[in-house]
Amino acid sequence: MININDLYVRYKTEKGYANAVDHIGLSIEKGIIFGLVGESGSGKTTLGLTLLRILPPSAEVASGSIYVNGTDILKLDEDDMRKWRGKRIAMVFQGAMNSLNPVINIERQVAEPLVIHEEMDEERAIIIAREKLAMLGLGENVWKRYPHELSGGMKQRVVIAMAIITNPDILIADEPTTALDVVTQDRIMKLIKSLQREYNLTTILISHDLPIVSEVADRIAIMYGGKICEVGENEQIIKNAKHPYTIGLLSSIAEPGSSKEIKGIPGEPISLINPPPGCRFYNRCQFASAKCKTYAYKLKSIEEKHDVYCTLYGE
Amino acid sequence: MVNNMYIVEAYGVKKYFRVKGSFLEKERRYIKAIDGVSIKIEKGEIYSLVGETGSGKTTFGRILIGLIEPTEGTVKIDGVDIFSVGRKKMKEIRKRVQIIFQDPYGSLNPRMKVRDTVAEPLKLNKIDYNDEKIAILLEEVGLKPASDFMERYPHQLSGGQRQRVAIARALSLSPEFIVADEPVSMLDVSIRANFLNMMKELNKKYNLSMLMITHDISVASYVGQKLSVVYLGKVLEQGEKNEIIKNPLHPYTKALMEAIATLGKKEKEVHIKGDIPNPINIPKGCRFHPRCPFAMDICREIEPDLIEISGTHSVACHLYKN
Numbered sequence: 001m002i003n004i005n006d007l008y009v010r011y012k013t014e015k016g017y018a019n020a021v022d023h024i025g026l027s028i029e030k031g032i033i034f035g036l037v038g039e040s041g042s043g044k045t046t047l048g049l050t051l052l053r054i055l056p057p058s059a060e061v062a063s064g065s066i067y068v069n070g071t072d073i074l075k076l077d078e079d080d081m082r083k084w085r086g087k088r089i090a091m092v093f094q095g096a097m098n099s100l101n102p103v104i105n106i107e108r109q110v111a112e113p114l115v116i117h118e119e120m121d122e123e124r125a126i127i128i129a130r131e132k133l134a135m136l137g138l139g140e141n142v143w144k145r146y147p148h149e150l151s152g153g154m155k156q157r158v159v160i161a162m163a164i165i166t167n168p169d170i171l172i173a174d175e176p177t178t179a180l181d182v183v184t185q186d187r188i189m190k191l192i193k194s195l196q197r198e199y200n201l202t203t204i205l206i207s208h209d210l211p212i213v214s215e216v217a218d219r220i221a222i223m224y225g226g227k228i229c230e231v232g233e234n235e236q237i238i239k240n241a242k243h244p245y246t247i248g249l250l251s252s253i254a255e256p257g258s259s260k261e262i263k264g265i266p267g268e269p270i271s272l273i274n275p276p277p278g279c280r281f282y283n284r285c286q287f288a289s290a291k292c293k294t295y296a297y298k299l300k301s302i303e304e305k306h307d308v309y310c311t312l313y314g315e
Numbered sequence: 316m317v318n319n320m321y322i323v324e325a326y327g328v329k330k331y332f333r334v335k336g337s338f339l340e341k342e343r344r345y346i347k348a349i350d351g352v353s354i355k356i357e358k359g360e361i362y363s364l365v366g367e368t369g370s371g372k373t374t375f376g377r378i379l380i381g382l383i384e385p386t387e388g389t390v391k392i393d394g395v396d397i398f399s400v401g402r403k404k405m406k407e408i409r410k411r412v413q414i415i416f417q418d419p420y421g422s423l424n425p426r427m428k429v430r431d432t433v434a435e436p437l438k439l440n441k442i443d444y445n446d447e448k449i450a451i452l453l454e455e456v457g458l459k460p461a462s463d464f465m466e467r468y469p470h471q472l473s474g475g476q477r478q479r480v481a482i483a484r485a486l487s488l489s490p491e492f493i494v495a496d497e498p499v500s501m502l503d504v505s506i507r508a509n510f511l512n513m514m515k516e517l518n519k520k521y522n523l524s525m526l527m528i529t530h531d532i533s534v535a536s537y538v539g540q541k542l543s544v545v546y547l548g549k550v551l552e553q554g555e556k557n558e559i560i561k562n563p564l565h566p567y568t569k570a571l572m573e574a575i576a577t578l579g580k581k582e583k584e585v586h587i588k589g590d591i592p593n594p595i596n597i598p599k600g601c602r603f604h605p606r607c608p609f610a611m612d613i614c615r616e617i618e619p620d621l622i623e624i625s626g627t628h629s630v631a632c633h634l635y636k637n
């Protein structure tokens with residue numbers, strides 16, 4: 001459904017270009033939940049913004065293509081793109097629940113995309129908005145309320161309702177559980193799972209939290225320094241991780257009741273500005289060798305559907 | 316001075332914040348941020364306080380080191396009641412307790428170099444110091460070599476490094492007790508583990524007591540020996556960490572454990588309803604009852620006391636009788 005090839009997105013900064021998405025390729029099948037996991041500054045949000053073509057002015061797509069259902073959306077003109085945006089590809093932005101309009105009630109806010117994009121009259125749009133809200137577990141008592149009267153979890157549902165009200169094919173959810181309590185996190189994840197089950201919605205779930213992603217995602221890609229390190233089926237990443245960064249992330253995770261010593265990854269995440277050639281993870285990797293310094297990120301297949309970018313598995 | 320077993324003791328601590336409402340309102344309304352909490356932290360122990368947003372855990376941490384005065388209750392540090400001693404004595408106690416905040420981007424002065432940030436408590440307390448002493452502190456918290464960091468400003472540091480500077484600053488006066496308020500919640504996962512390990516090492520090396528405030532029960536389960544689960548300003552479960560993690564008794568603790576995400580695809584069942592209510596309107600009876608799947612008639616009427624189940628495990632729930 002989505003085919004990303006050799007995508008290169010960079011930001012102009014005072015110190016030079018920041019290579020946020022650095023020549024990456026990915027394909028995402030229809031109807032799956034695709035987890036995109038990385039730390040802050042790994043480029044995962046930029047990748048999401050590129051899919052909607054809503055990058056800030058300082059960013060440019062320097063090369064590559066993104067095919068969605070056979071159309072390269074990077075080649076669409078702005079008028080055509082507007083028809084895709086929100087309608088076929090929708091996004092739940094990080095922290096969006098804090099950006100709801102405080103003086104418009106919930107049902108009118110959720111209806112707004114229909115009024116604006118589809119020029120529907122407001123009355124009809126509100127009826128659809130109510131259906132969507134009810135579907136996401138927000139009943140009649142919430143419809144006329146204002147954002148400040150809702151809890152964080154309820155606001156996140158409102159934001160998701162707004163994103164899916166136009167029945168998009170693809171939903172991009174950027175850190176939808178960050179800053180929520182564990183109980184609410186779990187509910188939001190269940191909601192995303194149920195949207196997949198009931199509407200076959202293809203979801204790209206962007207998060208720094210590997211355990212949360214691993215509970216719902218079908219496939220998982222791990223990003224570091226603007227590059228994909230490893231991509232595979234959920235189980236392949238969790239049980240048979242190959243890239244030293246993925247292995248490091250897995251060993252950083254504390255699980256309650258387990259007495260295992262957690263070990264972080266030494267050092268600090270790499271800057272995206274003028275990264276050294278070769279593997280981005282080089283200076284933090286315990287298996288680094290001379291050949292990593294010139295590594296050209298050639299995909300290596302470990303098993304069916306499981307690819308890794310690392311010299312340990314052949315150059 | 317008597318040799319106390321506990322570095323911090325809190326008895327029946329309450330903190331009500333007045334809600335500013337219209338003058339037409341007849342009744343004054345209060346947010347009951349902390350509504351009767353008692354804990355004892357032994358010297359050399361890491362004690363975790365687990366709770367959701369709005370549980371009052373941050374307010375409580377600040378009360379323990381004297382930053383906020385409680386509405387009711389007493390707090391003792393090494394046996395001294397900190398809210399009844401004079402200013403001079405309080406100043407002495409202040410040196411022995413420190414705090415690190417959640418947001419390493421907001422808690423360091425952006426115009427101060429790392430050296431000056433770490434040295435500031437020493438300066439304020441008129442204690443002699445030199446670069447060597449600062450360097451030792453920086454290396455103690457893993458900022459090695461210290462000379463690489465001394466001259467930097469906060470914006471030249473990553474989140475993890477900033478949080479380490481905050482720890483170095485807290486350590487500069489050789490405190491005996493540190494309140495760590497969500498110290499890792501804003502750090503990346505790969506950085507988080509090393510930071511927690513460092514806290515554990517500091518605790519061992521200096522017999523440094525800590526209160527670890529966190530919303531993440533897996534963080535609480537990884538560090539520390541004791542645990543209190545707070546909900547709307549009250550402790551629902553308290554005791555040895557290992558006992559609580561292995562055998563959570565309160566329905567709320569159970570739900571928190573059920574809800575936590577672990578590696579691997581699964582669908583979990585989490586036994587809890589609704590959201591945490593507003594602390595202005597704390598439910599009558601057991602404050603957890605509207606969300607509790609096991610709520611009985613008595614729970615709607617009478618607030619359960621914290622009762623001992625074993626010498627090292629207490630719970631406030633009508634499902635259990637001592």
